Amino acid sequence: xxxxxxxxxxxxxxxxxxxxxxxxxxxxxxxxxxxxxxxxxxxxxxxxxxxxxxxxxxxxxxxxxxxxxxxxxxxxxxxxxxxxxxxxxxxxxxxxxxxxxxxxxxxxxxxxxxxxxxxxxxxxxxxxxxxxxxxxxxxxxxxxxxxxxxxxxxxxxxxxxxxxxxxxxxxxxxxxxxxxxxxxxxxxxxxxxxxxxxxxxxxxxxxxxxxxxxxxxxxxx
Amino acid sequence: xxxxxxxxxxxxxxxxxxxxxxxxxxxxxxxxxxxxxxxxxxxxxxxxxxxxxxxxxxxxxxxxxxxxxxxxxxxxxxxxxxxxxxxxxxxxxxxxxxxxxxxxxxxxxxxxxxxxxxxxxxxxxxxxxxxxxxxxxxxxxxxxxxxxxxxxxxxxxxxxxxxxxxxxxxxxxxxxxxxxxxxxxxxxxxxxxxxxxxxxxxxxxxxxxxxxxxxxxxxxxxxxxxxxxxxxxxxxxxxxxxxxxxxxxxxxxxxxxxxxxxxxxxxxxxxxxxxxxxxxxxxxxxxxxxxxxxxxxxxxxxxxxxxxxxxxxxxxxxxxxxxxxxxxxxxxxxxxxxxxxxxxxxxxxxxxxxxxxxxxxxxxxxxxxxxxxxxxxxxxxxxxxxxxxxxxxxxxxxxxxxxxxxxxxxxxxxxxxxxxxxxxxxxxxxxxxxxxxxxxxxxxxxxxxxxxxxxxxxxxxxxxxxxxxxxxxxxxxxxxxxxxxxxxxxxxxxxxxxxxxxxxxxxxxxxxxxxxxxxxxxxxx
Ligand code: HEM
Ligand SMILES: [Cu+2]
Ligand SMILES: [Cu+2]
Numbered sequence: 001x002x003x004x005x006x007x008x009x010x011x012x013x014x015x016x017x018x019x020x021x022x023x024x025x026x027x028x029x030x031x032x033x034x035x036x037x038x039x040x041x042x043x044x045x046x047x048x049x050x051x052x053x054x055x056x057x058x059x060x061x062x063x064x065x066x067x068x069x070x071x072x073x074x075x076x077x078x079x080x081x082x083x084x085x086x087x088x089x090x091x092x093x094x095x096x097x098x099x100x101x102x103x104x105x106x107x108x109x110x111x112x113x114x115x116x117x118x119x120x121x122x123x124x125x126x127x128x129x130x131x132x133x134x135x136x137x138x139x140x141x142x143x144x145x146x147x148x149x150x151x152x153x154x155x156x157x158x159x160x161x162x163x164x165x166x167x168x169x170x171x172x173x174x175x176x177x178x179x180x181x182x183x184x185x186x187x188x189x190x191x192x193x194x195x196x197x198x199x200x201x202x203x204x205x206x207x208x209x210x211x212x213x214x215x216x217x218x219x220x221x
Numbered sequence: 222x223x224x225x226x227x228x229x230x231x232x233x234x235x236x237x238x239x240x241x242x243x244x245x246x247x248x249x250x251x252x253x254x255x256x257x258x259x260x261x262x263x264x265x266x267x268x269x270x271x272x273x274x275x276x277x278x279x280x281x282x283x284x285x286x287x288x289x290x291x292x293x294x295x296x297x298x299x300x301x302x303x304x305x306x307x308x309x310x311x312x313x314x315x316x317x318x319x320x321x322x323x324x325x326x327x328x329x330x331x332x333x334x335x336x337x338x339x340x341x342x343x344x345x346x347x348x349x350x351x352x353x354x355x356x357x358x359x360x361x362x363x364x365x366x367x368x369x370x371x372x373x374x375x376x377x378x379x380x381x382x383x384x385x386x387x388x389x390x391x392x393x394x395x396x397x398x399x400x401x402x403x404x405x406x407x408x409x410x411x412x413x414x415x416x417x418x419x420x421x422x423x424x425x426x427x428x429x430x431x432x433x434x435x436x437x438x439x440x441x442x443x444x445x446x447x448x449x450x451x452x453x454x455x456x457x458x459x460x461x462x463x464x465x466x467x468x469x470x471x472x473x474x475x476x477x478x479x480x481x482x483x484x485x486x487x488x489x490x491x492x493x494x495x496x497x498x499x500x501x502x503x504x505x506x507x508x509x510x511x512x513x514x515x516x517x518x519x520x521x522x523x524x525x526x527x528x529x530x531x532x533x534x535x536x537x538x539x540x541x542x543x544x545x546x547x548x549x550x551x552x553x554x555x556x557x558x559x560x561x562x563x564x565x566x567x568x569x570x571x572x573x574x575x576x577x578x579x580x581x582x583x584x585x586x587x588x589x590x591x592x593x594x595x596x597x598x599x600x601x602x603x604x605x606x607x608x609x610x611x612x613x614x615x616x617x618x619x620x621x622x623x624x625x626x627x628x629x630x631x632x633x634x635x636x637x638x639x640x641x642x643x644x645x646x647x648x649x650x651x652x653x654x655x656x657x658x659x660x661x662x663x664x665x666x667x668x669x670x671x672x673x674x675x676x677x678x679x680x681x682x683x684x685x686x687x688x689x690x691x692x693x694x695x696x697x698x699x700x701x702x703x704x705x706x707x708x709x710x711x712x713x714x715x716x717x718x719x720x721x722x723x724x725x726x727x728x729x730x731x732x733x734x735x736x737x738x739x740x741x742x743x744x745x746x
Contacts, residue, residue, distance in 0.1 A: 004283040004675055014281065015677045039369040040462060042527060042602060046668030050598040053527050055463060056368060057456025060529040075677075077527075077602040077670045079362045081369060082289040085673035 016073040021090040025099035026066050034060045045074035045091055053078055066093040117190045117214045130199025133192045145204030156205035165210050168197055190214040247331035249316045255338050256313030263305030268695050270298040275691035278684050281676055291674035292360035299363035304387045305345055307618050311483040312394045314625055315422050321727040322416045324407025324743045329400040337393035344386035351376035367454035367465040371446050381440045388433040395426035409745035416725055420507050421486030424514045428475045436472040463528050470521035478517045484621030488574050491628050492556050494723040495571035496563030502555040509548035516545045526597045535594045542592035553582055569643035573624025576651050577617060584612030605665025611658045631719045635733035636712030642704045649697035656690030
């Protein structure tokens with residue numbers, strides 16, 4: 001918004017940048033399957049020379065064959081509401097070798113995530129990771145866990161952080177309606193949630209001795 | 222049916238004056254004037270909305286309005302221009318000219334005529350006031366695609382209601398046109414002697430009766446989806462969003478011909494007069510008009526090439542759409558042939574007519590490009606489409622009406638308009654029009670989607686040019702308003718014929734045309 005309103009300068013790819021581009025191999029036919037879950041959008045990269053609507057209730061297909069490796073940028077092409085102008089699409093086309101390498105590293109990362117989430121974690125490991133994840137909480141609850149009296153509750157001695165474990169996990173995952181406490185369910189992994197809950201219960205002046213495992217978080221997802 | 226005698230009495234007694242005259246009038250010339258003034262007003266309102274859009278797009282970033290209001294402006298601009306400016310404008314021309322052209326004293330159904338006009342101010346009050354509701358006006362585009370339009374606020378319901386009223390008005394007007402043409406022609410005025418403007422309106426009226434109910438149907442289904450738990454278009458309930466588009470465009474494509482056929486009629490009146498030759502290929506003109514009307518029912522899905530149709534469907538709609546270029550080409554050929562070796566003069570109406578032939582053809586060519594399915598995969602929903610439909614609608618329909626206004630103003634008012642100012646208006650209008658819309662072709666080809674409030678930096682230069690053009694175009698219309706007012710209030714006295722030996726019964730009556738013309742029908746040889 002600040003960029004759009006001219007408060008901050010616009011970069012070369014203003015409006016055409018995403019946080020996670022789609023990665024495809026070059027010189028191979030790639031088939032896309034498109035759908036939507038709210039209203040109709042359209043998937044379009046001008047350099048691919050084709051576009052297709054993403055329609056709720058439909059699965060549409062589209063294919064392309066990209067020859068040159070590089071970054072390809074496009075936008076949603078069907079009016080989908082007030083944010084229609086702000087729906088960029090970025091495709092990263094990699095040469096087959098690079099693509100294989102990327103794929104392998106992604107697979108590795110994913111395998112590691114899965115293994116991490118499945119195994120038993122020691123208290124020390126959880127506390128070290130939990131301290132990092134706690135960065136998501138400091139804005140309100142403070143680096144020392146003292147909160148901001150009157151506005152945001154302290155974690156130190158907090159009845160939730162010292163009471164039953166299940167309720168504590170639930171607040172972190174689902175937030176607390178009517179307050180500034182947001183749901184972290186979709187933003188943090190099972191491991192992150194397990195670690196930060198363990199951290200809150202055993203640091204910042206609390207000492208319940210409870211340990212929460214990623215598998216426990218997963219079972220209440 | 223009032224006899225000529227009764228009508229005569231009417232004139233001397235109990236003829237309301239002031240505002241009541243306009244509210245109660247059943248006279249085709251009064252009602253024609255009302256329609257034309259309404260159209261001009263809506264043209265200005267819709268034009269202001271266009272300037273909001275172009276102001277926002279002058280530079281990348283969000284400077285003037287927020288994205289939600291921007292979407293309301295694109296939606297309203299289109300609805301106001303299509304249903305408020307172009308359609309009522311043509312009905313205004315029909316009211317004024319049809320009876321005079323076929324030698325009738327008035328329209329066949331004068332009270333209906335009054336009513337079909339007076340519905341419109343209510344419809345547009347409803348539509349425009351929806352901008353003031355909580356959440357603002359409709360913002361899903363004039364095409365009202367579901368499921369986006371299912372989500373809007375109360376303004377969508379007001380828009381649906383307004384569309385119903387406009388539909389009733391159009392259908393009543395169309396019935397009146399058909400009944401008038403079939404029953405009120407002067408002796409000797411056989412169908413194939415009717416001026417082309419009459420023919421194009423006859424065919425337009427049938428299109429209106431055929432498709433306005435379809436529009437009414439689809440917006441009603443939208444309404445029941447919104448409030449009565451049906452799921453015609455809502456996939457969550459098993460409905461089909463693509464069906465909305467099929468029904469909408471089954472109306473929508475014939476609608477674009479409703480917006481252009483009467484313009485073809487006006488051009489076909491102007492060009493022969495200033496070429497001092499009869500219209501070349503009159504019968505083929507009539508047949509081409511009928512052919513376009515027929516084809517317009519079987520091309521609708523060319524607006525939906527990217528929804529994922531079966532190959533057979535895409536091929537059918539591609540070829541049927543390309544076929545329309547044939548009768549359209551016949552028309553352009555005939556206009557050019559009418560001018561061929563004519564003794565041409567270039568008064569303002571002729572300048573407009575020639576510009577329409579030229580610029581409409583550019584729009585026809587871009588239409589042909591859009592008709593090619595695999596190419597449309599790229600062009601669809603980009604500024605290229607925006608450029609296409611402004612070349613056919615602005616430099617087709619709107620400029621034909623401007624030409625028609627200059628052509629018949631002397632007959633309507635009894636005064637010549639200011640030729641110098643008229644020509645100035647023509648040149649300003651036409652140059653700024655091209656500055657505004659020609660660059661939009663390039664924007665579309667470069668990849669700028671339509672209906673966006675902000676754009677990536679590579680689109681900046683052409684948007685700047687387009688916005689500058691738009692403000693020039695908007696301002697130059699003030700000159701048009703000035704010329705019209707000046708002409709109504711005075712000016713050189715116009716002769717009965719006005720131009721040099723023009724064809725048509727309207728030039729046989731005095732200028733201004735008396736309140737009742739042809740109380741005794743003329744004989745047509
Ligand atoms: C040779 C004649 C024509 C052809 C082949 C043609 C073809 C097309 C095609 C294929 C499209 C869909 C483009 C897309 O959305 O991807 C289109 C859009 C459009 N055309 Fe034409 N066209 C022709 C003449 C006209 C005329 C005479 C008018 C009106 C006066 C008109 C008004 C429009 C409008 C308003 C749209 C856009 C509708 C929207 O999506 O909002 N066209 N045309
Ligand atoms: Cu969109
Ligand atoms: Cu069409």
